[in-house]
Amino acid sequence: MIEPVVKEIRVPTTPQKAFRRFTEEIDSWWPRATHSVSLDKCRTISWEGPEGSDLYEIDEDGNRHVWGVFTAWDPPKRFAMSWHPGHEPEEAQRIEVTFEKRGKETLVTLRHSDFEGLGETAQKTRDMYESGWVGVLQTYEETLG
Amino acid sequence: MGHDTVFEALGDGTRRRIFGMIRRRPLGVGEIAGLLPVSQPAVSQHLRVLREAGLVRADKLGRRRIYRVRPEGFEPLRAYVSAFWDEPLEAFGSSFDKDEEGGV
Numbered sequence: 001m002i003e004p005v006v007k008e009i010r011v012p013t014t015p016q017k018a019f020r021r022f023t024e025e026i027d028s029w030w031p032r033a034t035h036s037v038s039l040d041k042c043r044t045i046s047w048e049g050p051e052g053s054d055l056y057e058i059d060e061d062g063n064r065h066v067w068g069v070f071t072a073w074d075p076p077k078r079f080a081m082s083w084h085p086g087h088e089p090e091e092a093q094r095i096e097v098t099f100e101k102r103g104k105e106t107l108v109t110l111r112h113s114d115f116e117g118l119g120e121t122a123q124k125t126r127d128m129y130e131s132g133w134v135g136v137l138q139t140y141e142e143t144l145g
Numbered sequence: 146m147g148h149d150t151v152f153e154a155l156g157d158g159t160r161r162r163i164f165g166m167i168r169r170r171p172l173g174v175g176e177i178a179g180l181l182p183v184s185q186p187a188v189s190q191h192l193r194v195l196r197e198a199g200l201v202r203a204d205k206l207g208r209r210r211i212y213r214v215r216p217e218g219f220e221p222l223r224a225y226v227s228a229f230w231d232e233p234l235e236a237f238g239s240s241f242d243k244d245e246e247g248g249v
Contacts (some may be wrong), residue, residue, distance in 0.1 A: 007230045022239055029240035033230050092146050108237070110230060129229040 002122055004113035015099040016107040019076035022097060025048060032057065037065040037086045053073060053079045055081060057143070083112065091117050093125075115116050151218070154198035159183060160191045164214075171213040178229055 011018050021029065027045045036042040038059035047055045050073035051103040056066045065085065072080035076099050082092035100107045112129055115122040155161050163177055175193065178185040192212055195201045199218040203210040 007234055009234045009238050011238050013241050013244070017241075019211075021238060025240075031236050035159065035229065035233055042221045108234075110234065112230065 002115040002126050005126065006112075008108045009108050010102065010103065011108060013106055015076040015101050015106045018108055019079070019099050022049065022099075022108070023075075023079060025053050026055070037067075038063070050075075050079070057085075068095070072096070087118070091119075093117065146193075150198045151200065154194050154200055157191070157194075159187075160195060163188065163191050164195055164200060167195075167212050168214050171211045172206075173209050173211055 001098070013021075024047075026047070030036075030045050032042040032045060033040050038057060041061070042057050042061045043060050044058045045055070046058060047068075047070075049070055051070050054066050054071055055068055056064050057072065058064055066084040066089075068084040070081045070090075071077060071094075072078065078096060078098040080094065080096040080105050082089065083095045084092040092114075093112060096111045096113075098109045098111075100109070113124065115126045118125050128140075153159050155164065159181070163213070166172060166177060170229070173196065174185055177192075178188045181204065183191075192201065194202060195196050195212075199215055201217050201218070203212055205211075
C-alpha cells in the first residue's frame with residue numbers, strides 16, 4: 001500500500017464557513033495558475049455539487065477538465081471525492097477533507113489516498129503531491145516530449 | 146538564478162542523467178562519458194549548461210576538472226515546486242485573512 005498524503009491547516013473561522021470556502025467558494029482561492037490542468041489558461045474552477053457531481057476546471061477555450069466526483073457530503077464535518085486531474089477516471093485517487101471545531105478555529109485535515117490505481121506511476125505521483133520535485137520534472141519532461 | 150534556466154537545464158533527459166550521476170558523487174568529464182552513450186564533447190556541452198544554470202560547479206584537480214553539485218542551485222527548483230497541497234492550503238488559509246479585513 002502507498003502511504004496517504006496528509007496535510008493539516010487551522011483556519012480562524014467556523015467549520016461551516018471553512019467547509020463552504022473549500023467547496024462552493026473554491027474558485028475564490030484555488031491557485032489555478034500553478035495547480036490545474038490548463039495552468040495559466042485555466043479560467044474557472046467550478047462544481048455542480050454536492051454528492052455525485054463533478055468538480056472541474058474550464059480553460060480559456062471553454063474545455064472542461066474534470067478533477068473528480070464528490071462521493072461523500074456531510075457538511076460541515078467532511079466531504080470526500082475521487083481525484084484525477086489530468087488523468088482518466090480509472091486512475092482516480094481519493095481525497096477526504098474533514099473540518100473540526102477547535103475553539104474559535106477550525107482544523108482542516110486533507111487526506112489524499114488510493115494512489116494504487118495509477119499503477120507504475122503511483123509512487124511517483126504520491127511523491128509529487130507530498131514533496132514534489134521528482135514528479136514535477138517527470139511531468140515537465142512529458143510536456144516537452 | 147531563475148526557474149527558467151534551471152528548468153531548461155533539466156528539461157533534457159541526458160542532462161538530467163548527468164546531473165543525477167553528479168548528485169551521487171563528484172565526477173570528471175571522461176568518467177561521465179564512459180558511463181553514457183554520449184561523446185565527451187557532448188558531455189562537456191551538457192556540463193556547461195548545468196554549470197550556467199548554477200546546478201553544478203567545476204573544481205580543478207591537477208589537469209582534470211571535477212564536477213560537483215551546488216546545493217544552492219537546487220533552491221529555485223525547491224521553491225518552485227514545494228509540495229502540491231501546501232500551496233492550495235495556504236491560499237485557503239489566507240482567504241480567511243481577507244474576511245477579517247473586509248469584516249465579512
